[in-house]
Amino acid sequence: MNASDQCKLGTSRVVIAGEMTIYTARDWRDRLLVAMSAPGDVELDLSGVSDIDAAGIQLLVSLRMEAAAADRALRLLSVSARVTEALTFCRLTEFFSDALPAQA
Amino acid sequence: MSAQMDDALQTLIIESRELLQNMEEALLLLEQTPDDAEAVNAIFRAAHTIKGSAGLFSLDHVVAFTHVAESVLDRVRDHRLGMSPALGSLLLEVCDHLGQLIDGVAAGQAPDDALSGRSDAIAARLQTYLETPSAVQAEPDFSDVDWPDGNDIAPPSAAPVHGNDSVTSGMWHISLRSGPNLLRDGMDPLSILRYLGTFGQIVNLELILGDIPPLSVIDPESCYIGYELSFASETDQASIDGAFDFIREDSVVRLIPPYGPIADYRALFADMPEDSLLLGRMLVRCGSLTEEELAQALETQGRMGPDSGGGSPAPLLGEVLVAQQLVDKPLVDAALERQQQVKATAAGEATLIRVDAAKLDQLINLVGELIIAGAGAQLVARRLKVPDLVESTSVLARLVEDVRDSALTLRMVQIGATFNRFRRVVRDVAAELGKDIHLDIQGGETELDKTVVEKIGDPLTHIVRNALDHGIEPADVRLARGKPRQGRLSLNAHHESGSIVIEVSDDGGGLRKERILQKAVERGLVSEGQVLSDKEIFGLIFEPGFSTATQVSNLSGRGVGMDVVKRNILALRGTVDLDSVEGQGTTVRLRLPLTLAIIDGFLIGAGNASYVVPLEQVLECIELPDEDKPEQGASYLNLRGEVLPFVRLRDLFDIPGEAPRRENVVVVQYAGERAGLVVDQLFGEFQTVIKPLGKVFSHIRCIGGSTILGSGEVALILDVPGLVRQVTERQPVSRHLPSTLSPV
DSSP, X not given: OOOOEEEETTEEXXXXXXXXXXXXXXXXXXXXXXXXXXXXXXXXXXXXXXXXXXXXXXXXXXXXXXXXXXXXXXXXEEEOHHHHHHHHHTTOTTTXXXXXXXXX | OOHHHHHHHHHHHHHHHHHHHHHHHHHHHHHHOTTOHHHHHHHHHHHHHHHHHHHHTTOHHHHHHHHHHHHHHHHHHTTSSOOOHHHHHHHHHHHHHHHHHHHHHHTTOOOOHHHHHHXXXXXXXHHHHHOSOOOOOSSOOGGGOSOOSOOSSOOOOOOOOOGGGBOSOOSEEEEEEOOTTTTTTTOOHHHHHHHHTTSEEEEEEEEEOTTOOOTTTOOXXXXXXXXXXXXXXXXOHHHXXXXXXXXXXXXXXXXXXTTOBHHHHHHHHXXXXXXXXXXXXXXXXXXXSOHHHHHHHHHHHHHTOOTTOOSSHHHHHHHHHHHHHHHHHHHHHHHHHHHHHHHHHHHHHHHOOOOOHHHHHHHHHHHHHHHHHHHHHHHHHHHHTOHHHHHHHHHHHHHHHHHHHHXXXXXXXXXXXXXXXXXXXXXXXXXXXXXXXXXXXXXXXXXXXXXXXXXXXXXXXXXXXXXXIIISOOHHHHHHTTOOSSEXXXXXXXXXXXXXXXXXXXXXXXXXXXXXXXXXXXXXXXOTTOOOOHHHHHHGGGSTTOOOOSSOOSSSOSXXXXXXXXXXXXXXXXXXXXXXXXXXXEEEEEEEESOSSEEEEEEEEEXXXXXXXXXXXXXXXXXXXXXXXXXXXXXXXXXXTEEEEEEEHHHHTTOOSOOOSSOEEEEEEETTEEEXXXXXXXXXXXXXXXXXXXXXXXXXXXEEEEEEOTTSOEEXXXXXXXXHHHHHHHSOOOSSOOTTOOOO
């Protein structure tokens, strides 16, 4: 696992790389919780995600819903091909449409 | 064609013939009980499987022909078409014609013009059953796409229509609620769905995200997402189900077939924890339901009570259960035949093994040799008088006996299949003759040796046809004679002292003795004025060239028949006799040995020679009383007040030398007649491997075969039926004891 979290003013950024699966879901959840504990928008860098399964998807969805509930913006800065494929397969691109980068 | 393909083709031919036989039986059953859904399914399955297998071998003519039949059967199955006698007959023709097509395949011939012409003719008649209007579906039917290539015979709209209550979507609908531990158990629902994509297309997928908790409380290793998807696939329910096999245990998987009933969706709404309306919207988005269908489903759902289940408890539960039932049945119906087919084949393969008959024969032969060798070893052991050796050889002998018994049962088959074939014969012949005849079958589970079964088919057919043609009278004659309109023919089998008895009885006119006698005199078989017993008169009809039918029909009456029957049965070491009461009916009785290979024998000795009598036919052994020792030939003795005719083996086989002072009588029985065999010595039970006598000896009476003793000597097997006949025929048997005889 390889991640670096940055906290700009009012924005938390989480870089997720490697697997985003059941094996790592707990760690990513903790990382995301940290990001959510700070105020402001949340940015995710998913460009390094090599694999994602249902656990990863539901983590993203949970984050997305929690952010929306708290009226905070969620942005997926860049998304690996694998994640794009998974979101497309799950018909979730619309759900994340405001968070996904424009070109995706 | 490669050897492997050749083998596979042989399997196809064998299987197809079996399936056709099943199909025929089911069709005949349907004539009796037209509503038998299982029979309809069986017929459909047979046609479907034949079509499928024929497709594998590119037997296009078989596929095309079967396809039309299958389409008609599909309609029958869906109750869009009722069974009628006309359709039944047509389907029987289909059955026969398929048999011919398969025969053609077996012979390696391409269908000739006559055959294809007949295919077309029958197909055309089948088509008339398909032209009745049916609900036309706009969407392709994915449940029946195992017929991919555009065949010129237009398949009917094969979408199963479950009345008005079906949805218009041609896709499977799958609902998946994964158990919470699925991911922890190493299963990813997404990869299962991806796997589905390998044999179909996920047209639409809706994720139910409502259950995903906020990040702060989420257990990231639990599953929260529910899945609703519409799935287009050509496979059957079993393989779709199979994809979920690993997760079924703690997940909820619901499968609704294409054009599934709205009731299924209704039940889905009732069972799923989500709000029905929300779920319904998803299903509409999936394309599984239209708005209208959703409204329909929700309306009835609403009537079933609040979906939380809080309101009126007792009736609600009941209704939900009913709904559950509704769910299961159509679901099962939709894909049942395919599933069952797969399972039936799998189960059949698991419990039955096809074995080359030659291998079985070889096994029986080896067992035979084993018995002979075992007997030899036992003999040596006895001579050496080593107690341990004697004991171990006797254990061995018992085991060999068990091995023999189980080896022989391998060859045993039930006679039921042979009997059932006569349903068709009776049906067709009765139709041809314009008679109404009911066939009654009893004792179909009686077992006998496969070789015997194979060889009695023809003689039985002769007898049955005779009974149908000459035995049972036309309906008007029957009514005039005060009999029920419907004639009755019964086939009955049972075991009796080591043989199987097969009876063919009819309730027809019976044999007219004076006509038979008159005819026999005409043909010079009996001289005028000769007095014959009933049995002897009836026996005349088994003489060559004897027929009493005044009219020769194309079924029987040409006088070739009963003599052939008798010859065939005798060749099997069996006998045939006949009982008849004029005006009431006739019974033909066949007695056949259970097996042709090994018997339990009783070893006896006369002079230096040994003989074997089949143990089943031995009643008892007694010592020959001194006062009953006449000088020559057969005589009779008094056995507890009854006359027992006997014969001396010494006289019968012309054995030189003096008889010992003490002689024994072996009382044998066959077909109700008893006779005594006077022998020198009784040796006791002996397992006997029958070695047939060569053709040179075929004219010898009273000897059925030979066997080899443990010592290597040859013993002759006595033909008890022949002996009994010879002994009892010599003198008129009277059951009353002459006063000159004193009791034993």
